[in-house]
Amino acid sequence: MAEQALLLAVGLSVSLLSLLLLGLIVCYLWRRRRREQGQYEELPSTVPSVPAHSAPAILVSQCTWTMPGEIPFTVPPRLMTQKQGDLTAEETDETEMKMKLETQRDILAHRGSLSVRSWYPVGTVLAGLYSVPPLNEVVAPPPGMATRLCFSVEYRHSGEQLMVTLFRLGNLPPRFHSNVTLVELRLLPDDRRPRQAKARGTGPDPEFHDCFIFQVSGVCVPQSTLSVCVLSVDQDGKRHAVGRVLFPLEGELGQAGRVLWRDLDTEDDTQCSELGDVQVSLSYSRTLQRLTVVVLRARGLQLLTDAGVCVQVSLQIHTQVVKVKRSCVVRRDTDPRFDHRMTFKLRSQHLDEACVSFELQQLNHVDSESAVLLGVLVLGPFMYARGPQLQHWMDMVNTPQEPVELWHRLSRAT
Secondary structure, three states: OHHHHHHHHHHHHHHHHHHHHHHHHHHHHHHHHHHHHHHOOOOOOOOOOOOOOOOOOOOOOOOOOOOOOEEEEEEOOOOOOHHHHOOOHHHHHHHHHHHHHHHHHHHHHOOOOOOOOOOEEEEEEEHHHOOOOOHHHHOOOOOOOOOEEEEEEEEEOOOOEEEEEEEEEEOOOHHHOOOEEEEEEEEEOOOOOOEEEEOOOOOOOOEEEEEEEEEOOOOOHHHOEEEEEEEEEOOOOOEEEEEEEEEEOOOOOOOOOOEEEEEOEOOOOOOOOOOOEEEEEEEEEOOOOEEEEEEEEEEOOOOOOOOEEEEEEEEEEOOEEEEEEEOOOEEOOOOOEEEEEEEEEOOHHHOOOEEEEEEEEEOOOOOOOOOEEEEEEEEOOOOOOOHHHHHHHHHHHHOOOOOEEEEEEOEOOO
């Protein structure tokens, strides 16, 4: 019996304590709610009424509306502080009258802006300054029929990084519309490993949107040239050269990140240089240590007589001429076709020290007289050549056992 009485007393005590705690919680919540109701006032409606003489208001909650040229910009009404809420009714009426007079003066001074009761017009925001044009407007190809490449170049001095972004190609020839388009990038003269990008679509204007980073010091950037080679791959996997862009970086990094358009130098260009052009094929075999040179044809030569024309090819290492060979003679033709093949023994360790020079010569009717020099061409590494001549040599080194054909302009002998 004593144990039952003890358990009953403990149960009653716990019940009373629970009821007391619940009552304290309810009392606390009730006081807190009264305090919050007394501290905050009810805000006015969020949709203000518009005076009859003001400009029409544009509601943000509307689903469909056309963006105007100017967006009204206003300052919302100031909230009443606790001290202002304690003012008398007469002082409150007087304050409201002053605010109305100020609003009317602001409406007259800011015609054309959004003017709402108790809202203060400041001016307008020009929407055109903040509109982002679509991508097709930014990189729209310039007028013309030439094949063009759209890209941007930016150099970051903090990380010594050259960032090249490819956007798209414009006016691709019709025979390449159904093929896959590839782009190979190199930073001449030291970069031998090409970076490759594949177009995301086909047609006349394939897009890329690829970014490449070249690690190069700020001292070497002005001496570098960006080489972009565009290739077209057919269904059989055969690659066709569309053209290339050589972009010297010296003086071109002043406006970093701007969108650039450059025409591709294609092999189909019929415009010849002043002295004429020559088409040459180069290939190198590392296993045989052999350099193969094929003189294909020439065009636009300035012939002096009706005598024949030939090409003299010389292999040179540093300042020493190692081997000299001469092609066949083609007579009475300003656009001669030679198709003459020559081979030279050249070790792979001499690829950065050797060059090949071409001299187009016109023979004389008298054998005792020397031939007339029509033009010269030098293909080799950075020590000897620049531009397309350097790029041709680098393509040969990077694609062993594959012939690389390219047209080159003849220059005068120095």
